[in-house]
Amino acid sequence: xxxxxxxxxxxxxxxxxxxxxxxxxxxxxxxxxxxxxxxxxxxxxxxxxxxxxxxxxxxxxxxxxxxxxxxxxxxxxxxxxxxxxxxxxxxxxxxxxxxxxxxxxxxxxxxxxxxxxxxxxxxxxxxxxxxxxxxxxxxxxxxxxxxxxxxxxxxxxxxxxxxxxxxxxxxxxxxxxxxxxxxxxxxxxxxxxxxxxxxxxxxxxxxxxxxxxxxxxxxxxxxxxxxxxxxxxxxxxxxxxxxxxxxxxxxxxxxxxxxxxxxxxxxxxxxxxxxxxxxxxxxxxxxxxxxxxxxxxxxxxxxxxxxxxxxxxxxxxxxx
Amino acid sequence: xxxxxxxxxxxxxxxxxxxxxxxxxxxxxxxxxxxxxxxxxxxxxxxxxxxxxxxxxxxxxxxxxxxxxxxxxxxxxxxxxxxxxxxxxxxxxxxxxxxxxxxxxxxxxxxxxxxxxxxxxxxxxxxxxxxxxxxxxxxxxxxxxxxxxxxxxxxxxxxxxxxxxxxxxxxxxxxxxxxxxxxxxxxxxxxxxxxxxxxxxxxxxxxxxxxxxxxxxxxxxxxxxxxxxxxxxxxxxxxxxxxxxxxxxxxxxxxxxxxxxxxxxxxxxxxxxxxxxxxxxxxxxxxxxxxxxxxxxxxxxxxxxxxxxxxxxxxxxxxx
Numbered sequence: 001x002x003x004x005x006x007x008x009x010x011x012x013x014x015x016x017x018x019x020x021x022x023x024x025x026x027x028x029x030x031x032x033x034x035x036x037x038x039x040x041x042x043x044x045x046x047x048x049x050x051x052x053x054x055x056x057x058x059x060x061x062x063x064x065x066x067x068x069x070x071x072x073x074x075x076x077x078x079x080x081x082x083x084x085x086x087x088x089x090x091x092x093x094x095x096x097x098x099x100x101x102x103x104x105x106x107x108x109x110x111x112x113x114x115x116x117x118x119x120x121x122x123x124x125x126x127x128x129x130x131x132x133x134x135x136x137x138x139x140x141x142x143x144x145x146x147x148x149x150x151x152x153x154x155x156x157x158x159x160x161x162x163x164x165x166x167x168x169x170x171x172x173x174x175x176x177x178x179x180x181x182x183x184x185x186x187x188x189x190x191x192x193x194x195x196x197x198x199x200x201x202x203x204x205x206x207x208x209x210x211x212x213x214x215x216x217x218x219x220x221x222x223x224x225x226x227x228x229x230x231x232x233x234x235x236x237x238x239x240x241x242x243x244x245x246x247x248x249x250x251x252x253x254x255x256x257x258x259x260x261x262x263x264x265x266x267x268x269x270x271x272x273x274x275x276x277x278x279x280x281x282x283x284x285x286x287x288x289x290x291x292x293x294x295x296x297x298x299x300x301x302x303x304x305x306x307x308x309x310x311x312x313x314x315x316x317x318x319x320x
Numbered sequence: 321x322x323x324x325x326x327x328x329x330x331x332x333x334x335x336x337x338x339x340x341x342x343x344x345x346x347x348x349x350x351x352x353x354x355x356x357x358x359x360x361x362x363x364x365x366x367x368x369x370x371x372x373x374x375x376x377x378x379x380x381x382x383x384x385x386x387x388x389x390x391x392x393x394x395x396x397x398x399x400x401x402x403x404x405x406x407x408x409x410x411x412x413x414x415x416x417x418x419x420x421x422x423x424x425x426x427x428x429x430x431x432x433x434x435x436x437x438x439x440x441x442x443x444x445x446x447x448x449x450x451x452x453x454x455x456x457x458x459x460x461x462x463x464x465x466x467x468x469x470x471x472x473x474x475x476x477x478x479x480x481x482x483x484x485x486x487x488x489x490x491x492x493x494x495x496x497x498x499x500x501x502x503x504x505x506x507x508x509x510x511x512x513x514x515x516x517x518x519x520x521x522x523x524x525x526x527x528x529x530x531x532x533x534x535x536x537x538x539x540x541x542x543x544x545x546x547x548x549x550x551x552x553x554x555x556x557x558x559x560x561x562x563x564x565x566x567x568x569x570x571x572x573x574x575x576x577x578x579x580x581x582x583x584x585x586x587x588x589x590x591x592x593x594x595x596x597x598x599x600x601x602x603x604x605x606x607x608x609x610x611x612x613x614x615x616x617x618x619x620x621x622x623x624x625x626x627x628x629x630x631x632x633x634x635x636x637x638x639x640x
Contacts, residue, residue: 101431108428282621301600
């Protein structure tokens with residue numbers, strides 16, 4: 001399919017594409033040699049490959065190939081049950097049994113996306129970086145994590161721009177302007193607001209000295225209760241989604257060190273909503289109400305990619 | 321295709337079949353008639369069907385059939401790129417292009433899980449419904465949830481079959497046979513063991529009276545610590561995955577009321593690993609070490625589908 005000049009221009013502006021032709025003409029997958037697996041997703045049934053296309057003189061040119069099995073189509077199911085071959089019985093226990101079926105080619109489909117020629121940047125983009133869980137004690141926080149955070153110069157000017165109404169003003173869904181116990185609620189950039197299915201908002205607090213969960217004490221309970229209560233009410237009013245259908249949580253580690261709370265649709269498997277990174281605001285409030293120093297005592301688990309600088313700090317300290 | 325008598329006999333010898341019939345005998349998928357789609361997941365490439373098996377006299381018996389495409393296997397990829405047919409070019413834009421491939425049957429696989437005979441409860445379990453979060457206090461547990469659990473007769477014969485070595489014996493990865501503090505570690509049925517990417521095992525404890533998180537006290541710390549420590553070691557030894565790459569957690573509500581712990585690869589977005597349902601075992605242990613009655617005091621959040629009977633109980637009590 002030929003691209004339109006408009007589309008081409010837009011992509012060049014956005015990504016700065018190369019000028020040299022692209023996937024072009026008669027491209028055959030059998031010309032590709034697989035070099036390695038960059039990443040795979042068993043859940044999505046997808047695989048990301050670094051491949052190369054071998055030219056006439058034997059030289060290879062890098063490509064990224066993404067293979068993904070396609071979803072089932074309802075109308076083909078009866079045919080599939082009839083025509084699938086080699087239904088091996090794998091397991092049988094009580095009323096449950098498991099088979100493996102081999103469907104005929106016409107009932108099986110794989111989507112292949114090819115990036116060719118691919119640059120090193122494309123390859124890095126799809127490469128899996130190994131993830132480890134860190135179990136951080138309060139001492140680890142003080143000795144490893146806190147000095148690391150303080151040594152970094154994360155710019156959070158964009159957060160201050162929102163709080164000071166210098167940006168995204170028209171996007172604000174709710175504000176409590178109190179400097180100690182107030183916050184601003186805005187749609188997250190990951191949500192395009194076209195459907196409620198993947199609803200995603202963020203409450204950013206006005207106070208600037210709370211870096212993360214680790215800084216919270218009972219002193220912050222009024223603020224946290226405001227976020228929970230007013231956040232739910234504002235979302236019910238604006239979007240019609242009741243509080244019982246919202247997952248309301250903090251991240252640890254957060255992606256920026258200014259306290260903020262995530263509101264996502266409970267039916268949406270939002271990235272970062274897994275138990276190893278998310279902390280329900282209701283639990284945080286209960287923990288602080290019972291023990292004001294809960295988060296200055298307890299061990300917290302969080303994920304780190306093996307290539308992240310903080311991971312290396314934990315490794316150097318012999319904690320991984 | 322019907323299973324071979326050899327395969328059937330082999331499984332009987334290895335696993336010891338259950339006594340009460342179950343899926344049993346020569347079960348053929350082509351005997352199934354699809355009644356309707358209960359749910360589908362485009363992301364997971366899965367489809368949940370309400371089907372019926374037609375008997376000799378023409379009468380139908382309900383079954384649930386779950387079809388799911390299987391993840392790619394790295395070693396088969398070169399073959400796949402060579403042998404896949406009808407690589408239709410779908411889209412081409414600059415360096416990006418998309419094809420649809422039809423792989424030969426030997427390179428294509430679908431996992432079919434059959435629940436047969438299926439009750440109305442099984443069918444409802446797989447039907448798609450609206451989800452709400454419940455914030456259950458200890459009083460709610462005593463007044464609403466516990467009486468509900470006790471009024472139900474969930475059969476967990478399959479759990480006892482595993483513990484008593486009547487089924488899945490050859491699948492056991494590790495066992496600590498102690499009746500109070502021991503457990504059995506087996507691969508979860510969701511994991512086909514072909515790749516480590518979506519590694520998923522379950523530790524089932526030998527003690528039979530612990531229904532869920534709500535029953536845990538400091539008395540269970542030795543058991544929980546055994547599960548955490550030995551589970552990690554056994555998985556590292558058998559599969560080469562270190563403990564830091566495992567997400568180890570309990571569900572609340574669990575899908576069956578016999579204590580079990582989930583072990584999933586941290587890189588795998590396993591269903592049920594979200595913060596509203598999963599509780600890290602390390603956190604559970606720390607909570608109980610600080611306060612033996614933590615889970616008999618604190619509010620717990622969990623998701624319920626609007627059609628579930630327990631949801632109606634909470635609704636009737638004015639708690640949703």
